[in-house]
Amino acid sequence: MGKLSTHSLVWAFVAVMLAFIYLPVVVLVLFSFQSGDLPVPPLDGPSLRWYQRAFANDRLTNSLWNSLLVGGLSAAAATLLGFLSAYGMFRRKPAAATAIRLLLIAPLMVSYLIIGVGLLIVFNTAGLGRSLFAVGIGHVVINLPLCYAIIYSQFGDHLCNIDNAAHDLGAGDLTTLHRVIAPVMLPAIIAAFCLSFTLSWDEFIISLLLSRFDVTLPVMTFELMRAGLTPEVNAAGTIVFAISFAMALVAAMATIFRPRRSR
Amino acid sequence: MRAYSAELRPPPEIVRWMVWPAVVFTVLFFVMPLIVMACVSFWDRQGSFMAGSWTVQNYVKFFTRDYLLTALVNSIEVTLITTIVSVLLAYPFAYVLAFQVPARWQKIILLIAVLPFWTSYVVRSYSWLLIVSDNGFLNRVLMGLGLISEPLKIAYTRSATILGFVHFFVMLLTLTIYANLAQISPSYIKAAQDLGASWLTVIRRIILPLSVPGVAVGAFLTFVITIGDYVTPQILGGNTEVLVPQAIMLQIVRTADFPMASVMSLVLMVLVVGVYLIFQRYLTMSRL
Numbered sequence: 001m002g003k004l005s006t007h008s009l010v011w012a013f014v015a016v017m018l019a020f021i022y023l024p025v026v027v028l029v030l031f032s033f034q035s036g037d038l039p040v041p042p043l044d045g046p047s048l049r050w051y052q053r054a055f056a057n058d059r060l061t062n063s064l065w066n067s068l069l070v071g072g073l074s075a076a077a078a079t080l081l082g083f084l085s086a087y088g089m090f091r092r093k094p095a096a097a098t099a100i101r102l103l104l105i106a107p108l109m110v111s112y113l114i115i116g117v118g119l120l121i122v123f124n125t126a127g128l129g130r131s132l133f134a135v136g137i138g139h140v141v142i143n144l145p146l147c148y149a150i151i152y153s154q155f156g157d158h159l160c161n162i163d164n165a166a167h168d169l170g171a172g173d174l175t176t177l178h179r180v181i182a183p184v185m186l187p188a189i190i191a192a193f194c195l196s197f198t199l200s201w202d203e204f205i206i207s208l209l210l211s212r213f214d215v216t217l218p219v220m221t222f223e224l225m226r227a228g229l230t231p232e233v234n235a236a237g238t239i240v241f242a243i244s245f246a247m248a249l250v251a252a253m254a255t256i257f258r259p260r261r262s263r
Numbered sequence: 264m265r266a267y268s269a270e271l272r273p274p275p276e277i278v279r280w281m282v283w284p285a286v287v288f289t290v291l292f293f294v295m296p297l298i299v300m301a302c303v304s305f306w307d308r309q310g311s312f313m314a315g316s317w318t319v320q321n322y323v324k325f326f327t328r329d330y331l332l333t334a335l336v337n338s339i340e341v342t343l344i345t346t347i348v349s350v351l352l353a354y355p356f357a358y359v360l361a362f363q364v365p366a367r368w369q370k371i372i373l374l375i376a377v378l379p380f381w382t383s384y385v386v387r388s389y390s391w392l393l394i395v396s397d398n399g400f401l402n403r404v405l406m407g408l409g410l411i412s413e414p415l416k417i418a419y420t421r422s423a424t425i426l427g428f429v430h431f432f433v434m435l436l437t438l439t440i441y442a443n444l445a446q447i448s449p450s451y452i453k454a455a456q457d458l459g460a461s462w463l464t465v466i467r468r469i470i471l472p473l474s475v476p477g478v479a480v481g482a483f484l485t486f487v488i489t490i491g492d493y494v495t496p497q498i499l500g501g502n503t504e505v506l507v508p509q510a511i512m513l514q515i516v517r518t519a520d521f522p523m524a525s526v527m528s529l530v531l532m533v534l535v536v537g538v539y540l541i542f543q544r545y546l547t548m549s550r551l
Contacts, residue, residue, distance in 0.1 A: 010363040017356045018376060021434060024390030025379045027400050031393065039393055041403045081285040088282030104285060107293050109535065111491025113508050114528045118296025121303055121521055141292050144285060173277045202383035205493050205508075209515070218385045225389055225498070229396065237386035248381040252374075 028241065032234035039231045050231040060236060063220035066132055067201055070216060074139035075196035081140070082147025082192055087181060089148075090155040105145045115141055116209040123210070132214040138206035143196035150195065154188035187254045194251035198244045297532075304525035321526045331523075334510040335530065341421065341496070341506060342489045345428040346482050352429065353436035354478065358470070360437070361444035373441055380434045388498040391427045392418055395499075419501030427495045432488075436481035443477025444470065479545030487535050507531055 031039035035047035054060055085104060089097050107115065116138060123134050162184060166176040182189070204218040211219065217240055224233050307318040325331050356376075360369050379387075394400045395417040402414040417423050447470060455465050493508035500506070505513070507527055514524040 006363075010359055013355070013359055014364065014372060017352075017433075018372075020430065021376055021379055024387055024394060024430065025382060027393050028382075028386065028390040038398075040396075040399055041407075081288060084281040085285035088278055088280070100282060100286060103289055103294075107289065109487070109539065110293075110297075110532060111487070111508075111535070113491050113493055113511060114300075114532060115293065115296070117511065117515065117524055117528050118300045119292065120515070121525070122292075122296045122299050124521075125299065137292055140288065144289065148285065177278075198381060202381075202385075204383075204385050218383055221383075221389070222385050222494075222498075225385075229393060229399075233389060234393075237383070237389060240383045240386050241381075244381045244383060245378065248378075 025241070028234055029238050031231055032238040034231040034234070037230070039229055039234045050235040053232050054235040054239070057232070060217075060220055060224070063215050063217045064239075066211075066214050067217040070132060070136045070139060070207075071197045071200040074136045074200050075143065075193050077136075078140045078143035078147045078196045079151075079189060079193045081144050083151050083182075083185070083189055085148050086152035086155060087177065089152060090159070104148050107141055108145045112142060112203065113205050116206040119206070120209045130210050130212040132211060132216075134210040135207050135216065138210055139196075139200040139203060142203070142206070143199055146199070147192040147196055150192045151185060151188045154185060159184065190254040191251045194247045194254065198247040198251070201240070201244055201247070300525045300528060303521055304529055306522045308520060308522050321522045325523070325526050325530065330505075331510065331527070334505045334507050334527075337504050338490055338507040339534075341424060341428070342486055345425055345432065345489050346485045348425065348429050349432035349436050349485055350478060350482055353433045353481070354440055354474075356433070357437045357440035357444055357477075360441050362470075369441075369445075373438070377434045377438055380431070384431070384492075384494050385498070387431065388427050388495050391423065391430065391499055395423055395426065418499065419503055421500060421504060424496045424500035424506075427499045428489055428492075431495075432481075432485040435484060436478075439481035439484070440474060440477040443474045443480075447473050476545045479542050483538065483542045486538055490534065491531060 027039075030043060032050060033046035033048070034043060035045040035049055089101065119134065119138050119141070120130070123129060128134065159181065162180060163176060166180045171179065202218060203216075204222065207216040207219050208222070215223070217236070221233060221236050221240065224230070224236065304321055305317045305319065307316045307320065360372060364372060382390075392399070395415075396402075397414045397416070397418060399418070401417070402411070405411045406414065417426070451469055451473075452465055455469055456462075460468065491508060493512055496506045497509055497512075507530070511524050511527045511531075514520040514527070
């Protein structure tokens with residue numbers, strides 16, 4: 001096979017795979033600008049009609065605020081717990097810490113559905129019932145292991161030296177933590193927060209199980225969908241996508257382009 | 264495992280204490296619910312009330328009722344097909360990226376290829392429904408081109424469920440397999456070629472065996488997420504067949520049968536742990 005034909009074959013294959021991966025995103029976004037009543041070809045528009053309709057829908061905008069609230073608070077809680085536990089574990093001898101480490105990352109092994117069912121039973125039994133707060137607890141459960149893992153993986157040997165230096169210069173433990181360790185770890189903390197927010201923002205099954213009236217945006221989208229395919233769902237979906245996309249991008253930036261350490 | 268420098272001072276009390284909030288939280292809201300669920304699975308449910316006594320009837324019922332066992336069989340079938348198809352699509356893609364595409368393009372294409380990973384899974388399933396429904400994007404385009412005269416029946420079938428899953432896991436597997444392939448030292452490949460191996464032999468004897476961990480990690484994640492997912496089969500598969508997550512939701516929403524929902528959740532967990540034990544030696548979790 002000639003060099004040129006192999007080359008074009010490779011690019012053709014890459015193009016086909018990317019087309020497959022992007023097909024649903026393109027169809028979703030494209031037909032959110034539909035002016036007709038159905039999100040299928042032919043595309044007549046572009047029009048912002050369905051975005052206006054989506055923003056005028058109180059149930060939809062309420063669920064958007066609920067999602068932002070749950071996402072922001074649960075991501076903050078998961079990041080804080082993850083950072084503290086990573087710092088606490090970083091200075092421990094590995095042998096003593098294995099059990100704790102396994103416990104902290106164990107929720108990664110269990111389906112969201114099972115975590116949701118378990119929490120639903122516990123909240124019901126305890127008489128707390130379903131609420132937006134319960135959803136937030138569920139989201140901290142699924143995000144804490146990731147925050148811990150992301151932040152812990154960034155605690156390297158260079159931090160031992162910085163930590164020791166701060167201590168030798170007379171900084172107390174808490175001063176070292178908030179003046180030295182936290183600023184150095186900021187990229188990992190931002191990445192953990194953004195990732196948690198994105199996962200909470202997109203999460204569906206725990207929210208469906210644990211919320212009653214204050215539903216989140218994915219649950220609301222699911223309910224709208226039951227009425228059939230409308231460009232309004234496309235518009236809502238595009239907004240959901242744009243926000244998760246932006247958060248994922250910030251997380252990627254924070255980890256890939258982190259400031260170079262001086263030698 | 265990280266190396267610990269000798270001069271590392273022992274952690275003071277306050278730092279040791281910092282791990283406890285996370286531990287307490289995990290025990291309270293992750294371990295305890297699982298224990299409670301295990302207890303509930305042995306509850307005796309008479310009508311819609313709990314009789315307050317213990318029984319193994321729920322487990323007996325699960326393994327003897329056809330419709331419940333069918334859900335398990337369906338779930339395992341869909342999960343296996345998804346995993347196999349995803350690997351078969353993602354492996355060549357990752358391979359081409361790692362060995363055929365010029366180095367400066369590799370990372371960029373990879374980044375572009377995994378971006379839609381961040382679409383919400385409800386929205387993603389909905390988008391696929393737009394594409395494959397009877398008067399959806401695919402059928403309109405194919406009929407417009409005159410390739411088919413009757414719309415293809417894809418929506419609300421197992422094929423649609425698998426399509427939605429495969430789309431998601433091709434991205435994930437491309438990532439894990441590429442990361443693995445990129446780590447294979449080029450000198451192994453050069454050495455084999457110097458010793459007279461053809462490119463096919465290089466693939467078969469060097470690249471494939473060395474990429475097993477990347478495939479294993481990706482395939483394991485695919486299995487775990489697929490078998491526990493409710494959204495994709497519910498939206499794309501409709502109610503033509505029921506998978507375990509849908510069956511669990513039916514128990515909760517329709518009949519509030521928490522003991523049976525617990526039994527099925529535990530069966531799913533045991534299945535995942537079993538698969539983990541099989542894959543264990545390829546999964547390096549030590550960095551965590």
